[in-house]
Amino acid sequence: MHLLNAQPGVVADGSEAIDLGQSPGQILFLSAADTDLSAVSAARANLGANFPSFRLANVMQLSHHMSVDLYCEKMVKHAKLVIVRLLGGVSYWQYGVEQISKICASKGSALAFLPGDDQPDEGLTSRSNLPSESCHRLWQYLVHGGSENAREFLNFASSILGGSEQWREPKPLLRAGLYWPGIEAVDLATISNNWVADAQVAAIVFYRAHLQSGNLKPILQLIKALEAEKLSPLPLFISSLKDPLSDKILQQIFADAPPQVILNTTGFSASTPGTAHVSSALEGCNCPVFQVILSGGSKEVWHKNTQGLSPRDIAMNVALPEVDGRIITRAISFKDLAKHDPLTEHSTVNYEPKRDRVQFVAKLAANWCRLSKTPTEERRIAIVLANYPNRDGRIGNGVGLDTPASVSHVINILAGEGYDIADPNLDGSQLIAKLLAGPTNAGVLGRKIEAVLPLEDYIRAFERIPAVTQRKIQERWGNPVNDSFFLSQKKSFAVPFFSCGKIVIGLQPARGYNIDPKSSYHDPDLPPPHGYLAFYFWLRDCFGAHAVIHFGKHGNLEWLPGKAIALSDACFPEAVFGPIPHLYPFIVNDPGEGAQAKRRTQAVIVDHLTPPLTRAEIYGPLAELEQLVDEYFDASGIDPERCDILSESIIEKSIELGISEECGISRDEEPSSALSKLDAYLCELKELQIRDGLHVFGQAPTDRQLTDLLVALARVPGANRQSLHRALASDLGLVGFDPLDCNMGEVWDGHKIDGIHIRTQGDLVEHIEDLASSLVSGNTQAPKEWKSSVKVLAEIDSSLRPAVTSSGSSEIHGLLSGLRGNFVLPGPSGAPSRGRPEVLPTGRNFYSVDTRAVPTPAAWTLGWKSAALIIERHAQDHGEWLKHVGLSVWGTSNMRTGGDDIAQALALLGVRPVWEPVSRRVTNFEIMPLDVLGRPRVDVTLRISGFFRDAFPAQIDLFDSAVRAVAKLEENAEDNPIAAAVKEEKRQMTQMGIDPKTADLRAGYRIFGSKPGAYGAGLQALIDECGWENSDDLAKAYIAWSSYAYGGGTSGVNAKGQFERRLKAIKAVLHNQDNREHDLLDSDDYYQFEGGMITAVEHTSGSKPVAYHNDHSRPENPKIRTLDEEIARTIRARGANPKWISGVMRHGYKGAFEIAATVDYLFAFAATAGAVKDRHFDLLFDAYIEDDEVLTFLKGSNADALVEIANRFLEALDRGLWQPKLNSAPATLMALTDRKAVGQGNKFDAKAPE
Helix, strand or coil, rough: CCCCCCCCCCCCCCCCCCCCCCCCCCCCEEEEEHHHHHHHHHHHHHCCCCCCEEEEEEEEHHHHHHHHHHHHHCCCCCCCCEEEEEECHHHHHHHHHHHHHHHHHHHHCCCEEEEEECCCCHHHCCCCCCCHHHHHHHHHHHHCCCCCCHHHHHHHHHHHHCCCCCCCCCCCCEEEEECEEEEECCCHHHHHHHCCCCCCCCEEEEEEEHHHHHHHHHHHHHHHHHHHHCCCCEEECCCCCCHHHHHHHHHHHHHHCCCCCEEECCCCCCCCCCCCCCCCCCHHHHHHHHEEEECCHHHHHHHCCCCCCHHHHHHHHHHHHHHCCCEEEEEEEEEEEEECCCCCCEEEEEEECCCCHHHHHHHHHHHHHHHHCCCCCHHHEEEEECCCCCCCCEECCCCCEEEEEEEHHHHHHHHHCCCCCEEEECCHHHHHHHHHHEECCCCCCCCCCCCCHHHHHHHHHHCCCCCCHHHHHHHHHHHHHHHHCCEECCEEEECCCEEEECEEEEEECCCCCCCCHHCCCCCCCCCCCCCHHHHHHHHHHHHHEEEEEEEECCCCCCHHCCCCCCCCCCHHHHHHHCCCEEEEEEEEEEEEHHHHHHCCCCCEEEEEEECCEEEEECCCCHHHHHHHHHHHHHHHHHHHHHHHHHHHHHHHHHHHHHHHHHCCCCCCCHHHHHHHHHHHHHHHHCCCCEEECCCEEEEEEEHHHHHHHHHHHHHCCCCCCCHHHHHHHHHCCCCCCCCCCCCCCCCCCCCCCCCCCEEHHHHHHHHHHHHHHHHHHCCCCCCCHHHHHHHHHHHHHHHHHHHHHHHHHHHHHHHHHCCCCCCCCECCCCCCCCCCHHCCCCCCCCCCCCCCCCHHHHHHHHHHHHHHHHHHHHHHHHHHCCEEEEEEEEEEEEEHHHCCCHHHHHHHHHEEEEEEEEEEEEEEEEEHHHHCCCCCCCCEEEEECCCHHHHHHHHHHHHHHHHHHHHHHHHHHEEEEHHHHHHHHHHHHHCECCCEEEEHHHHHHCEEECCCCCCCCCCCHHHCCCCCHHHHHHHHHHHHCCCCCEECCCEECHHHHHHHHHHHCEEEEEEEEEECCCCCCHHHHHHHHHHHHHHHHHHHCCCCEEEEECCCCCCCCCEEEHHHHHHHHHHHHHHCHHHHHHHHHHHHHHHHHHHHHHHHHHHHHHCCCCCCCHHHHHHHHHHHCHHHHHHHHHHCCCCCCHHHHHHHHHHHHHHHCCCCCCCHHHHHHCCCCCCCCCCCCCCCCCCCCC
């Protein structure tokens, strides 16, 4: 919708306006390409004094609107001809395009807008007022490039003004070709004469424009660095990867000289996100393709800035190249001013290489070559498993993955491929036993030590890392001999690896927060301890790994402190890991955290399936309740007396189970109404999607698990596919009924279905689910007249089923390809059950989104709906408008959804994004009028994750700009609490003597996150290591880790006072869950961010906020629930459900791990949010401890996890978070541990029990 009365807004990045300081010229030429400007500047120097006055400018210097206004006033108004070349179209410089067009139209000046690449852009060129033929000619001079075309470009421009210069038509030049320093006419034979015999070929691909402008320093240094690594450089220039002729020339050259690695320095991608993959000459070589970054910023800015790259560089040189499957490396050069040209009044730019960054990239390329060259049986591969929390019951953390079984399966496959494997039949249980026999993060003493790193070797390696990094480690951790992994008698570090032939398997050490959680919780950028470095030094120097596999989402290496991207040698991920080939099996639905590994540790992702999904169904007392409810409704109207007896029994039982509170039954509610609510709630629980076990890497689901997963994937409509369930409803003649969005408890008054009596819409949904399962499994055939269903079922069989069933073999193929040093095909990422079947098959190097298009129109639609529903729900429950909220925003979920959270936040503000019509990139925003909103604006404070900060700088600017624009509106305080709050805070600060500009900046802060270079919310170590006394400790930790302000030109300034002020005002905490492939008891992130904000609000304000945990898993129909409601649903549908428990029990050790994690995260929500009832602990206690079968499983499969579960329950007792229904519970739990007493004096000074 376009709002005629909407107020346009401007996205600002907080930068200062720039005055270029030029005098007016008759001809102005603006471009974003320094190569254009350098070439034209050089050509102008040879044209003499009589040439019209000519000025050059880089549009990147005119990003600020005031800069544009200054330039237009001082330059454009006085020019006779303005030529603007823009890369990316109008959306990249919309304000500039609009203002220049306006002035040229009013002054009658000639104007030409030209595309920044060799692809036509009608949306841009149509803004010109020159004849299209003239615009095309000007464009072609620049497209073909070179000094001669630059001269003719100037001559033709002069002729437009009536100058006497003679001009020639653009001269096509070679689109692509070979290059070698100092040789003009070069061929392959000439280049190969410079190669070392038998050295592997490393192709370097760079833009032809760099050759034409002489900006070749980075390429020359890269050639030398590759030669120093004993590789044979093959430099090639191209006009563009999207140019068919360039691609064809590359194919021809590569056919004659096949490279083993390709180092690509060009930007963008051959493929377009969201469309079919386009193969190019680069991937046709079946070798790794590295993205080598020529930064558009200066070295000084890069050095000081933890972000590493500008938003433009991230899009051009990172996010889009990932779409082509490139391995992200480092920025090897930065722009530096060369000299000032008095004729054009412009300083040309040189690309200055940074030697150590060039060397890192060359070593990385050489190591991949070494991997591919090494015979299979000689390859040394390290497999690293995560171990957090730092307990022996939680080894092999991998979300949705049976990590031990997956590693076992991979080892068996590798043995079959010829790798030197000592025990190819090692199963998952044996693997865990070997790891537990050695050192773990839980302890070293008494363990079997297979690998050690002598102290002198450690010191030698330690001294190789930058001095600043050494100093940080020494200042925090002191002498290495004090490390917990150091063995005094052996004067060596214990290294948690065991050997399996030439494969080693190890446990990644802890970050260090476990060592002293109470003193380190305030240290978001804690350096890793000595033992951590020793682990990777041994792996690199002693073992000599050809490649490292970090197995499963996710480890901690990629989250170490340092730059977000384009790392320096002082950044901890690089200092620790170095230039090692890196493969990373990773769940397909988590693009954000996978991207972190790609961008900070040069990982090649090999994505894997999510766990199989299934319906929760009904069990135990819930099934008994459902049966009683059915009896009640069957008897209604026939046997009133029996109905009274049944209703009394049902309500009494529902109160006893706590169900009545969960489904909102009031004490004085009429029985029929109460039972309808109960019936609907039970139906909803039954239809919830839960996981049925775990995924094993390299194995696709079969039989019932395959059927259930296919039904889950077909339930939600896709981009070009109807929902199977809606198709069935249509074919069954259920007019107006939507099985994906209905009131489960509402009576069905329609006809019988297949001869079956249907009482409620919930019964109808269940019937459709059963029918879908029967049809997908092949047990039932759809009648031919069911045209909609037949079509969807055909699509399932032709595309969806093969995509799922081939995923297992595809995952193995992807991993083996990487280990051979081959190219791993790219693929999209996302939640397949959210209508994204295109992410299958797995086994690919997934990519994320084009961040320039976030939030997408689809995300905005969902965000708008969700915002309206939240406001409506709050008004209904609390009788007032919601005015101040806090929202956690994660990078990975916004990558997965295209920006649901940001869209929702903007909608709450009353602000709508504006998209460029063709590219759909977000260009600006518009403020919606109050009469359209129909309610007050909401003051939204964002707590962004560290990855969101790194990946979405443009969205930070978008939201910050929207907040500041809304704060300037002249609206009353009731309608605009943001403006009122900002005005009052500014008043208070100016009274304190703070200057108005600073006060305005600080009062507008609404985006907070981790310290620059750090990640997380600070609660995990405190919870895991029992390092807190009361909830105030948790609140203080959350605040300490979250108080860094972003936006308004601020990049992580400590703003604790402003953050506490925002927290104090918050009335509701929001968190959105975008899929059902996981839940809030699956990950520590939920309690850290959501629970952390809740306890911080309560700590600062003295009152507990409302917490909404919203379900966005079906984009068309967002659901608003409180956190208490979501926890209750999750416990009943998944945590205590025998169906889920039996599913994880198939996975032995890792299944017990999952059970322990559920208890951990429930406890953490009780500690932080107070959203857990006694009955929820009771349900898990009964399911895990009181059930003999489950208890026996835990004892036999993972005894450590059982002890950890018992200790966590006991801690809940000690802290007063749980009052069990069974008096025997404490003694039962103590018998499972070595604890002697519990609950004596409430030793933790905890909250009172409910």
